[in-house]
Amino acid sequence: MNIVVCVKQVPEEIRINKTKGTLMRDGIKGVINPCDKNAIETAIALKEKHGGKVTLVSMGPQDVENTMTHGLAMGADQAILICDMAFAGADTLATAFSLATAIKKLGDFQLVLCGRETMDSGTQHVGPQLAQYLGINQVTYVVNLTFENGKIIAKRRLKEEYETVEVGLPVLVTVVKGINEPRMPTYLDIYEASKKETFKWCNADLGLKNDQIGLQGSPTKIVNVFEPVAKRQCQMLKGSIEDVSNMLVQNLKSKDLV
Amino acid sequence: MKEIDQYKGVWVFIELKDGHIIRGSLELLSLGRRFADELQVSLSSLLIGNQLGELPDELIYHGADVVYAAENPILERYTTPPYHRIVCDLIRENKPEIVLFSSTDIGMDLAPRVACELKTGLSAHCVDLKVDKENRQLLQICPYFEYMATIMTDTRPQMATVQPGIDPLPKRDDSRQGKTVKVGSNVEPGDIKIVEVEPIEEEDSENIEEADVIVAIGRGVKDLRPAEELTKALRGVLGATQPVTDSEMMPESRMIGQTGKMVQPKLYIACGISGAGQHTVGMQNSGTIVAINIDEKAPIFKIADYGIVGDISKVLPALIDSLKS
Numbered sequence: 381m382n383i384v385v386c387v388k389q390v391p392e393e394i395r396i397n398k399t400k401g402t403l404m405r406d407g408i409k410g411v412i413n414p415c416d417k418n419a420i421e422t423a424i425a426l427k428e429k430h431g432g433k434v435t436l437v438s439m440g441p442q443d444v445e446n447t448m449t450h451g452l453a454m455g456a457d458q459a460i461l462i463c464d465m466a467f468a469g470a471d472t473l474a475t476a477f478s479l480a481t482a483i484k485k486l487g488d489f490q491l492v493l494c495g496r497e498t499m500d501s502g503t504q505h506v507g508p509q510l511a512q513y514l515g516i517n518q519v520t521y522v523v524n525l526t527f528e529n530g531k532i533i534a535k536r537r538l539k540e541e542y543e544t545v546e547v548g549l550p551v552l553v554t555v556v557k558g559i560n561e562p563r564m565p566t567y568l569d570i571y572e573a574s575k576k577e578t579f580k581w582c583n584a585d586l587g588l589k590n591d592q593i594g595l596q597g598s599p600t601k602i603v604n605v606f607e608p609v610a611k612r613q614c615q616m617l618k619g620s621i622e623d624v625s626n627m628l629v630q631n632l633k634s635k636d637l638v
Numbered sequence: 639m640k641e642i643d644q645y646k647g648v649w650v651f652i653e654l655k656d657g658h659i660i661r662g663s664l665e666l667l668s669l670g671r672r673f674a675d676e677l678q679v680s681l682s683s684l685l686i687g688n689q690l691g692e693l694p695d696e697l698i699y700h701g702a703d704v705v706y707a708a709e710n711p712i713l714e715r716y717t718t719p720p721y722h723r724i725v726c727d728l729i730r731e732n733k734p735e736i737v738l739f740s741s742t743d744i745g746m747d748l749a750p751r752v753a754c755e756l757k758t759g760l761s762a763h764c765v766d767l768k769v770d771k772e773n774r775q776l777l778q779i780c781p782y783f784e785y786m787a788t789i790m791t792d793t794r795p796q797m798a799t800v801q802p803g804i805d806p807l808p809k810r811d812d813s814r815q816g817k818t819v820k821v822g823s824n825v826e827p828g829d830i831k832i833v834e835v836e837p838i839e840e841e842d843s844e845n846i847e848e849a850d851v852i853v854a855i856g857r858g859v860k861d862l863r864p865a866e867e868l869t870k871a872l873r874g875v876l877g878a879t880q881p882v883t884d885s886e887m888m889p890e891s892r893m894i895g896q897t898g899k900m901v902q903p904k905l906y907i908a909c910g911i912s913g914a915g916q917h918t919v920g921m922q923n924s925g926t927i928v929a930i931n932i933d934e935k936a937p938i939f940k941i942a943d944y945g946i947v948g949d950i951s952k953v954l955p956a957l958i959d960s961l962k963s
Contacts, residue, residue, distance in 0.1 A: 508747060513754060
């Protein structure tokens, strides 16, 4: 089974450039989005059992290569980095379109895995949108996944219940953190990973029109970013720690809360 | 006439759970009613399921002018393919200008796929929505870490998923009139087969959603013990933000906010929580809110009644002492 895992590099620490309304990435270390590691682990475990090839696909700036190395060290076979200024500013729809085009170009895949959401935007949109662009089924929120008799058996974790579904290939699955414990690569794994191939595809390789990708290809626009308005009048308690503690307890007692 | 001007009307997607309309869907009806009145268009609701009975009328009593009802045994329980097909075909045919979903498991699975087929914009987890009447634009306000972001879509329909638990429930008025349109009779079942459904057995003995007092911890808390002791002294329940449950310091059943639980205790004590919108959306309706944070500029103070600026590891023990004396 050939598996594609979508990976996103996210800033280790979230800081917002308020005037531009964008995430600050300069000088902040990039790491793999947490549940994408679970997606990679899922892929490697399936490969170990059923054979095949695991390919990582990521869209992002040049330095994503370091993040990809981590996934390769976990056991992925190759990585594809979609990297071009033309992709900058993409919303989820434009991102899904670029990823789908790259995955179609790669061809010969049976399973696409994604993390449920990214920690830097958290929309949960890209998985289902990518499945739609690829014209395949999607199974979201998966907490357990097996491959039996040519079918995927996936247990979904919903708010109040588990739902197990059976679906044929090809399919896209989004996984939640609880699905597994991602392995930690050893130094040897990291050394071996440096010998694996990372292909860089720019837009010339994908041949997409400017109005389909990046900011131009994005139907949603962030028009402003603002501080939430104060909803309550906060009484700031001041003094020594003992004083403020006593003041708070008195206030809460007067409201019959403690 | 411009292409986007052909799109008229407000739609809400209705979800059922065990044959009942979920609270989030009723909230969408009150939100949708408001927008439909402002834009002077009709409010339609999309109801998909099996054995719908009186449900279409209920939607009309709760504010819908039109109910598109798809009733079929294969639609008994949500699976992506047939629901997606029905929603996309109806939107294509009727061209609504706004389509709203609840940001639930179903809404978050369905809406992005629909938006993708229709090549239109979708925002996620909106906590506030407004319409700009003149430009017929939907202003979609979503939590954006410690800020809020306003998102707009230049395509039609304008689609959004809305955080449940924020908007009021609509009033039921059984004298309201509307029409029900039967749809989706020839929908194909799709090839996702549900094999088993089982309830999630919470291993957690305490239910945070029913607690009167919650002590919640954020990334600013490194040592659990003082917070646990304070919780015990207050006979409350300990809660947490997503970064804390993600780090496995606390179980996921205690996560409060957008991806976790929505809580409304009488007393909420936020310890070392900066106040990102993803968290505050789940607790901002608590009775009295106390915020303790080392950073006096932390946005949590904007939604708190009492604020203490200080180091959690020193403030919590002092607070426990004050409570005991």
